[in-house]
Amino acid sequence: MDFYGVFLDVWPMLLQGLGMTLKVSAIALFIAFFLGLASCLMGMSKVFLLKWISKAYVWVIRGTPFIVQLFIVKYGFPQLMKIWIPEFNIGITTAAIATLALNAGAYLSEIFRGGIQAVDVGQMEAARSLGLPRGHAMRKVILPQAIRICIPSLGNQFIITLKDSSLAQVIGLNELFYQGKIYVGYSFKSFETYILVGCVYLLVIAALSYIMNRIERGLDCGAKG
Amino acid sequence: MAQKVKVRNLYKSFGSLSVLEGLDLDVEEGEVVCMIGPSGSGKSTFLRCLNRLEEATSGEIEINGQRISQKEIDINKVRENIGMVFQQFNLFPHLTVTENIMMAPIDLKKMTRAQAKKRALELLDRVGLRDKADAFPKQLSGGQQQRVAIARALAMNPAIMLFDEPTSALDPEMVGEVLQVMRELAEGGMTMIVVTHEMGFARDVADRVIFMSDGHIVEEGPPKEIILHPKEQRTKDFLSCVL
Numbered sequence: 001m002d003f004y005g006v007f008l009d010v011w012p013m014l015l016q017g018l019g020m021t022l023k024v025s026a027i028a029l030f031i032a033f034f035l036g037l038a039s040c041l042m043g044m045s046k047v048f049l050l051k052w053i054s055k056a057y058v059w060v061i062r063g064t065p066f067i068v069q070l071f072i073v074k075y076g077f078p079q080l081m082k083i084w085i086p087e088f089n090i091g092i093t094t095a096a097i098a099t100l101a102l103n104a105g106a107y108l109s110e111i112f113r114g115g116i117q118a119v120d121v122g123q124m125e126a127a128r129s130l131g132l133p134r135g136h137a138m139r140k141v142i143l144p145q146a147i148r149i150c151i152p153s154l155g156n157q158f159i160i161t162l163k164d165s166s167l168a169q170v171i172g173l174n175e176l177f178y179q180g181k182i183y184v185g186y187s188f189k190s191f192e193t194y195i196l197v198g199c200v201y202l203l204v205i206a207a208l209s210y211i212m213n214r215i216e217r218g219l220d221c222g223a224k225g
Numbered sequence: 226m227a228q229k230v231k232v233r234n235l236y237k238s239f240g241s242l243s244v245l246e247g248l249d250l251d252v253e254e255g256e257v258v259c260m261i262g263p264s265g266s267g268k269s270t271f272l273r274c275l276n277r278l279e280e281a282t283s284g285e286i287e288i289n290g291q292r293i294s295q296k297e298i299d300i301n302k303v304r305e306n307i308g309m310v311f312q313q314f315n316l317f318p319h320l321t322v323t324e325n326i327m328m329a330p331i332d333l334k335k336m337t338r339a340q341a342k343k344r345a346l347e348l349l350d351r352v353g354l355r356d357k358a359d360a361f362p363k364q365l366s367g368g369q370q371q372r373v374a375i376a377r378a379l380a381m382n383p384a385i386m387l388f389d390e391p392t393s394a395l396d397p398e399m400v401g402e403v404l405q406v407m408r409e410l411a412e413g414g415m416t417m418i419v420v421t422h423e424m425g426f427a428r429d430v431a432d433r434v435i436f437m438s439d440g441h442i443v444e445e446g447p448p449k450e451i452i453l454h455p456k457e458q459r460t461k462d463f464l465s466c467v468l
Contacts, residue, residue, distance in 0.1 A: 120315070122313050126317070126374075128304065130377070132332060140328060141317050144319045145319055
């Protein structure tokens, strides 16, 4: 057991990997947030086609493993596109971000739907009775409350996406776990390295949970207790 | 005097359940009409049809000279003229009291931010809650919340106010303060339709009382006549239960 020695040796690599993990997760979640919101609103639309697209999207993403989605985006989809554009290719980072965003978007869509449905119907009625069009009422009255309700589940999804990003090492994304694996490849220090990798994830996720908690409390609107 | 509300032959059913069965109503400008009757008699549904929170199944509704029963009409424009106060207040919990009142006038571009703020504070003065301007709804009592809800509805300068059992969700000691605000509003000449179980308010403030039962208007007239000397047996039965 030589945690200290391994740590001194590996930390620059892990730090670099962590940078990639955070970058990919953050961009993916940012896209997923709007993708999820759009899908959720489409799913609640009265227009059949929009509703159907949203339902199909959520159904497909939830019904297939992340790693299969990743391979389809990285290898399957480009092969199809090569029929028309011979030089078509998707980079590793782009594929990782796109798949994580698509994946998280579907779950966020359901999370938002739950949040919106949890807002009392009286809120929509009150807003409409003042003359606000449906879209305005949604944006100014329903969504701010729904997002607050969603925050614990949002935090959960952020954590899942951050951890899922480690799966992107199979397509060669040099993120945190990938860097650990490389190091083990030539140092054979599996135990220390993977424990350290796990600890880094743990710390990052602890920080993320803390931030989400603060946000939740910050949006308390004068609630007592 | 202008006619503010004209309803003809209004029917409303939810699936096979018929709630309103051919109602007629005329309300003149400045008139205060109280609707009383047992639960499930269709009073609230009737009120909600007037600003199309419920779509009437058939019949004609004219508010402020506009036929709102037509599908093509811009219902949002019509609703700007119809203030509504709900049993459960329905204040927006994520906004302060002032922001609650300012939101619609600003969003619908009726006023600038500064004008809306000034108007909100005037209205808060009127309902006696100027000192709560920056509080959030959850920090207020039920009676205070309902007074804010009234101020919010007034912010759009509506031509008519609808009250859907405004005091039914309140603790008894808070009923008075809300009724007082409504009384002042009535004295100021506001056209009001009030669904209520407060017989004292109906007797003192209403110009006309309507007794509804099973989706019909059973009896209507001046409050003293309806409340103190009802003609119909159903009205008598109801009043003997609540008085």
